[in-house]
Amino acid sequence: MEERIMIVFIIMDDTGKKKGDSVLELKEAKFVSDGGESRVVIERYLDTFPFQYYLIVHNLEELPSALAGLLRTWFAEVAT
Incomplete structure (x- = not known):
């Protein structure tokens, strides 16, 4: 800022x-090396x-009210 x-x-x-299509429900799988072994971690x-x-x-x-709230947040951050 x-x-x-x-x-x-x-x-x-x-x-x-459909249920499960929200970005809030999306998950991704990553392969993590753990002591020489690979394991799958889902986040x-x-x-x-x-x-x-x-x-x-x-x-x-x-969208308009969300953007207005975003601008209020930005002004509050800039003012401090």
């Missing part, structure tokens, strides 16, 4: 589809998401 720039990744997540996708700031919007109608 030093440069007063906040990069936010916006995820449009339609939860009205939630968002636990290792490469962006520090992200916004998940489940309904397109919520």
